Amino acid sequence: MLITLRAGGLLREKLKPDLDAYSRRVEAEAGRTLAEILTAIGLDPSLVAFAVKDGKMQRLSYVPSDGDVITLQPPVSGG
Amino acid sequence: MRIKVQRDRCTGCRLCLQICTVEHFREMNPKKSALRIEAKFPEPGRYRPFVCTQCGECEKVCPEKAISRAETGAFLVDRGKCNNCGDCIPACPVGVIFQHPDHGFVIICDFCMMCTELGSTGALKKWDRKPRGAEEA
Amino acid sequence: MATSSSSSGTNSASRNGLAGTTLRIDLSTGAIRRMPTDQDLYRRWHGGRGITSKILYDEVPRDADPLGPQNLLIMNAGIMTGCLIPAGAKVEFGGISPLTNGVGDSNMGGHLGPALKHAGYDMVIFEGIAPKPVFLYIDNDTVELRDASAYWGVGSLDSEKRFKHELGEDFEIATIGPAGEHGVAFSCITHDFGRQAGRTGQGAVMGSKKLKAIAVRGNRSIRVHDVDALKQQVVGIVKRTQTHPNMEPWQKYGTAFFIKWSNDNGVMPTYNFQTTHFEHVDGIDGDKLVEKCLITHKACFGCWMNCGKYTRAVVPGKAPVHLEGPEYETGSLCGSNLGMRDIHDVAYVNWMLDNAGMDSMSGGGVLAFAMECFQRGLITEAELEGHTLKWGSVDDAEHFIDMMVHRRGIGDWFAGGTRRAAERIGRGSEKFAMQVKGQEMSGYDGRWAPGMLLSYMTADIGAHHNRSWTITVDMAEGRERVEGRAKIVVYLQHIRPLFDTWCICRLFWGELDITPEEIVESLNHITGWGIDLREALRTSEMIWNLNRCHYLERNRGNGRSFDYPPARSWEDKIPSGPGQGKGLSLEQIEQMLDEYYDARGWDRKGNPSRALLEDLGLGEVADNLARLGLLGEPLPGGIPETRGEKYKPKAF
Numbered sequence: 001m002l003i004t005l006r007a008g009g010l011l012r013e014k015l016k017p018d019l020d021a022y023s024r025r026v027e028a029e030a031g032r033t034l035a036e037i038l039t040a041i042g043l044d045p046s047l048v049a050f051a052v053k054d055g056k057m058q059r060l061s062y063v064p065s066d067g068d069v070i071t072l073q074p075p076v077s078g079g
Numbered sequence: 080m081r082i083k084v085q086r087d088r089c090t091g092c093r094l095c096l097q098i099c100t101v102e103h104f105r106e107m108n109p110k111k112s113a114l115r116i117e118a119k120f121p122e123p124g125r126y127r128p129f130v131c132t133q134c135g136e137c138e139k140v141c142p143e144k145a146i147s148r149a150e151t152g153a154f155l156v157d158r159g160k161c162n163n164c165g166d167c168i169p170a171c172p173v174g175v176i177f178q179h180p181d182h183g184f185v186i187i188c189d190f191c192m193m194c195t196e197l198g199s200t201g202a203l204k205k206w207d208r209k210p211r212g213a214e215e216a
Numbered sequence: 217m218a219t220s221s222s223s224s225g226t227n228s229a230s231r232n233g234l235a236g237t238t239l240r241i242d243l244s245t246g247a248i249r250r251m252p253t254d255q256d257l258y259r260r261w262h263g264g265r266g267i268t269s270k271i272l273y274d275e276v277p278r279d280a281d282p283l284g285p286q287n288l289l290i291m292n293a294g295i296m297t298g299c300l301i302p303a304g305a306k307v308e309f310g311g312i313s314p315l316t317n318g319v320g321d322s323n324m325g326g327h328l329g330p331a332l333k334h335a336g337y338d339m340v341i342f343e344g345i346a347p348k349p350v351f352l353y354i355d356n357d358t359v360e361l362r363d364a365s366a367y368w369g370v371g372s373l374d375s376e377k378r379f380k381h382e383l384g385e386d387f388e389i390a391t392i393g394p395a396g397e398h399g400v401a402f403s404c405i406t407h408d409f410g411r412q413a414g415r416t417g418q419g420a421v422m423g424s425k426k427l428k429a430i431a432v433r434g435n436r437s438i439r440v441h442d443v444d445a446l447k448q449q450v451v452g453i454v455k456r457t458q459t460h461p462n463m464e465p466w467q468k469y470g471t472a473f474f475i476k477w478s479n480d481n482g483v484m485p486t487y488n489f490q491t492t493h494f495e496h497v498d499g500i501d502g503d504k505l506v507e508k509c510l511i512t513h514k515a516c517f518g519c520w521m522n523c524g525k526y527t528r529a530v531v532p533g534k535a536p537v538h539l540e541g542p543e544y545e546t547g548s549l550c551g552s553n554l555g556m557r558d559i560h561d562v563a564y565v566n567w568m569l570d571n572a573g574m575d576s577m578s579g580g581g582v583l584a585f586a587m588e589c590f591q592r593g594l595i596t597e598a599e600l601e602g603h604t605l606k607w608g609s610v611d612d613a614e615h616f617i618d619m620m621v622h623r624r625g626i627g628d629w630f631a632g633g634t635r636r637a638a639e640r641i642g643r644g645s646e647k648f649a650m651q652v653k654g655q656e657m658s659g660y661d662g663r664w665a666p667g668m669l670l671s672y673m674t675a676d677i678g679a680h681h682n683r684s685w686t687i688t689v690d691m692a693e694g695r696e697r698v699e700g701r702a703k704i705v706v707y708l709q710h711i712r713p714l715f716d717t718w719c720i721c722r723l724f725w726g727e728l729d730i731t732p733e734e735i736v737e738s739l740n741h742i743t744g745w746g747i748d749l750r751e752a753l754r755t756s757e758m759i760w761n762l763n764r765c766h767y768l769e770r771n772r773g774n775g776r777s778f779d780y781p782p783a784r785s786w787e788d789k790i791p792s793g794p795g796q797g798k799g800l801s802l803e804q805i806e807q808m809l810d811e812y813y814d815a816r817g818w819d820r821k822g823n824p825s826r827a828l829l830e831d832l833g834l835g836e837v838a839d840n841l842a843r844l845g846l847l848g849e850p851l852p853g854g855i856p857e858t859r860g861e862k863y864k865p866k867a868f
Binding site for chain 3: 087090092093094097100101102104106108109110111121122124125126179180181193196199200
């Protein structure tokens, strides 16, 4: 299945976007968690604070479905 | 063209007021802008943006005939004719006509739409609707 | 009372972002002086933190009591404030800190800074002490000290409400609470019902001057060097970032969401930094805040990111309260660090500290320290007026805050901050007084994030995160290694405080990929200075070193002696959670300090050398240090050509 990951900042450099400035399409095995998918593409999940899909916050334990567009949020640089 | 207000989306940032003044006077001064934000704090804790609705009351009451309607629907002030008497101010039902000591004319929204371009919450949006009063025509 | 009025408030000739006038107010006599803003001072020190540091260095005697008449309180609205810059909303407060006994500065967003400039003023310098409580009233050219006796003793938020009611909704108000009036060393200045200049106790400085509030309204224009270029650039930046992936989450959740991340990654301050993992974190995370408490999103002037969350907290048996927050720092320091398990409880503690006028970061730190003292039997129910002080108890926290605000019994010791309280309590409590230079730590434990610990140790205002934040760098470079971290910390300590110097928010830089070069370009459009980032960083380094020297001159010791964290940082390993068993050794801490001083061009005693100070144009400061025997030794290989190193890949 295909999902789209989006990220900015440090995460963008790690994500290596190819779709547009912020997005990358990723082929992922169904049933895998977001953390597993990120690890598989070489992006350390501990650099991700949380993810957002359809405006709703999701944890890294989230299991994406085909066609999901998921934004990865980096940790804040100190409130 | 009109401005659609989704009032609960306003966060009180006043970026709209800033860009309004920069666009029209090329300086920084939110008190010269043609819209206003009401903030009710600490209770209940909310912001409300108010913009011109193109109702035309200002044009009706202007004794100098200095306010006239443009094709866009906006009510424009003829800065030469306007003598800053202020009769239009109480006539405006949403309170978005302003005077400023630097200028001898009133300030009314000309629908340049800059405020709708900079906001990112959707509180003020471009509204591709015929000018008010022209719907029936 | 004293009144000053003139017809020409602003210097309309200046097109450099400045309003044109500086106010100097002697509260002892009530005299109000207007002066043209010193353009050269701004050009050299850039405003904000830079100018406050310079004025404090030049004017406040080294032995002056931070809460006495010789200290100054400087309010500075920065050169970029109110000039269309996204989040260009800050106003900086500076004075010698009663918490650290060094230069203190703290800023806040909201709308006060822009209002001050639109009234025609760049800076207000307060000196002396008013004979009775006053507030400063500014309405364009009308500048008056007015009687504030009726407001004395009233809470920060409550006073702002009353001032708005009395003066008009369009006034922007800064207030202090009873804590500031009573000299609680970590008192804050509050504005816009939830924005605070929180750190370094500027609220106590304001209170010592019997200045209850500042109320400002204005309708003047600010002119800039090249308005068309500025507009084009800012519109471009705003439009570009509207689709940035971080924008939506940021707008929706603000900073509070990182509580869970902190916890998952073993940096969450828990039970006064005893551990770094809180088992009840799900109850206090940001999603709970949005779900249970949110009333409206709230932005500072000109900011399209609206990280502010205006909320309502309901705790059984108490009247519901409105507040802004808790954001991340308060959420951790008044949440897990106090063992609070419900977001309403965290928010309520946040509100109590806000209304009392205490910094909710230091406030959380002091409460946590007191709770651990109680846990260990170092303070007793008898000393607590018959109350307990248990983890997770809002009632206990409420009573203890009251003891501190009114300085009753042992509340008086804690009102001086954790360091002073530990000095009074003794019996080993110094080990877990989680502060550096007297300032309580921010909401990250540094034991498994060495760069973060070094950032706390070396920050000019004590253990605050905003000078340098390195946790993602620590993760990328190895969390048990300390090598190479110092240069990155030095770089961050130059670039991050620039935002406080220009009085704009830092967050849009890190979170939305707006580059420092772009921000310098905006600065040039506003001022016409035509500088580059390198020069700006040098200015920031100059400010950093000036503050360091000022600290040494006031506290009369070698710098290194002030740069150690509390012993918990190396004696205790993290006992639970993902960081279990992790921790640093004292040798590693010494190594980081050595590397840090080398990277800065200071000697190993932590004192700046003459070669460095002269390179930065601070030759006279070197002379002053030399007279006190505190000037650094010449470095064997000379000073490094550039101090600090940008982290690659880019860190925040």
